Amino acid sequence: MRDDTRLTRLGRPHDERGQVNPSVARGSTMLAASADTLYNFPEGRTHYGRVGLETHNALRGALTELQGGAGTSLTSSGLMANTLSILASVEAGGRVLAADCIYGPVRSFLTNVLPRYGVTAEFFAPDMGAQIADLITDDVQAILLESPGSLTMELQDIPAVTKVAREKGVITIIDDTWSAGLTLKPLQLGVDYAAQALTKYVGGHSDLLLGAVVARDEALFNRLQSTERSFGFHTGPDDVYLALRGLRSMAVRMERSFQSSLTIADWLKSRPEVGHILHPAHEDHPQNALFKRDFSGGCGLFSVEFPGWDIPRSERFLDALEVFGMGFSWGGYESLAIHCDPQLKRTKTAQKHDGALIRFSIGMEAPEDLIADLEKGLAAASA
Ligand SMILES: Cc1ncc(COP(=O)(O)O)c(C=O)c1O
Numbered sequence: 072m073r074d075d076t077r078l079t080r081l082g083r084p085h086d087e088r089g090q091v092n093p094s095v096a097r098g099s100t101m102l103a104a105s106a107d108t109l110y111n112f113p114e115g116r117t118h119y120g121r122v123g124l125e126t127h128n129a130l131r132g133a134l135t136e137l138q139g140g141a142g143t144s145l146t147s148s149g150l151m152a153n154t155l156s157i158l159a160s161v162e163a164g165g166r167v168l169a170a171d172c173i174y175g176p177v178r179s180f181l182t183n184v185l186p187r188y189g190v191t192a193e194f195f196a197p198d199m200g201a202q203i204a205d206l207i208t209d210d211v212q213a214i215l216l217e218s219p220g221s222l223t224m225e226l227q228d229i230p231a232v233t234k235v236a237r238e239k240g241v242i243t244i245i246d247d248t249w250s251a252g253l254t255l256k257p258l259q260l261g262v263d264y265a266a267q268a269l270t271k272y273v274g275g276h277s278d279l280l281l282g283a284v285v286a287r288d289e290a291l292f293n294r295l296q297s298t299e300r301s302f303g304f305h306t307g308p309d310d311v312y313l314a315l316r317g318l319r320s321m322a323v324r325m326e327r328s329f330q331s332s333l334t335i336a337d338w339l340k341s342r343p344e345v346g347h348i349l350h351p352a353h354e355d356h357p358q359n360a361l362f363k364r365d366f367s368g369g370c371g372l373f374s375v376e377f378p379g380w381d382i383p384r385s386e387r388f389l390d391a392l393e394v395f396g397m398g399f400s401w402g403g404y405e406s407l408a409i410h411c412d413p414q415l416k417r418t419k420t421a422q423k424h425d426g427a428l429i430r431f432s433i434g435m436e437a438p439e440d441l442i443a444d445l446e447k448g449l450a451a452a453s454a
């Protein structure tokens with residue numbers, strides 16, 4: 072079956088109760104049937120609520136199947152999906168190689184927290200592909216990708232990196248929130264841990280914070296799950312239920328946002344104020360060939376260069392928008408725009424874009440209304 076169909080079926084009870092959806096199962100205490108089962112709960116029964124109940128199992132199962140992995144851990148945020156994957160992969164004395172375009176708070180975790188536990192990080196040029204082999208010294212334990220990077224939209228050559236990493240015994244992690252595990256299948260391209268913020272397209276309604284990590288094989292999953300359980304991480308069943316509900320309509324929402332984003336990108340490209348369109352699916356993107364090779368579709372998140380613009384001009388543009396909101400998340404039903412420059416923190420490679428970089432998350436509105444809004448913004452920026 073195709074993914075659109077699978078999204079309507081995965082994680083559903085399919086039992087004699089006839090419920091279409093699993094229940095929201097709340098619980099800490101789980102009672103044993105008899106004293107002799109207290110320390111030996113029967114197969115399939117959970118001994119304590121922290122490890123998750125029926126609703127958690129439904130979402131974990133659905134994500135595992137969607138990505139073709141061996142198992143999934145749920146996390147209380149997308150940030151924690153990244154940090155849990157890293158914690159499951161490293162030990163004292165090790166080093167992490169991370170693409171220079173990764174999400175800022177993950178960068179902070181690598182540079183501010185991990186060194187306290189004896190693990191250091193080095194950043195690499197996102198487009199270096201198989202040449203990453205030159206950076207893999209004996210102490211490198213994990214490579215962290217985010218493709219496309221959620222601000223600069225840089226793609227990484229995932230199969231080239233995972234091939235080298237596998238040969239050298241290094242674990243690979245990707246933040247694949249942009250694809251939501253739907254339009255890219257990182258585990259099939261050799262990635263070990265696929266982490267994502269369910270907060271974005273899976274949730275889809277800007278009312279949820281949650282994350283997930285899908286592990287490629289059993290051994291990686293055991294490592295991930297034992298790390299998750301030892302730290303005591305837990306997610307609430309109401310949030311888990313919302314994510315499962317979001318999954319049902321995700322393919323349709325993403326496709327609508329994707330198509331609208333391409334219409335808007337084409338319109339922007341026709342405007343004299345605009346430089347490069349950094350949408351992986353747009354032919355203007357310098358790595359469009361990688362997108363075509365690895366992805367089966369896209370979403371509504373992309374960035375645009377405005378050559379010669381400074382921050383006050385970007386602010387005039389943003390302040391004039393009425394349909395677009397300004398906010399740091401994405402993947403919701405409502406369109407958003409932000410200027411990115413104040414939060415770009417690269418250390419390895421210089422920022423390549425010309426002028427201001429503005430990021431758009433295209434939601435469910437009619438593209439005509441969004442274009443009319445952008446026209447107002449451009450007029451205000453030129454005034
Ligand atoms: C690429 C990416 N990963 C992770 C996150 C973090 O997700 P959360 O807000 O659920 O922690 C974000 C949030 O913007 C993101 O853009």
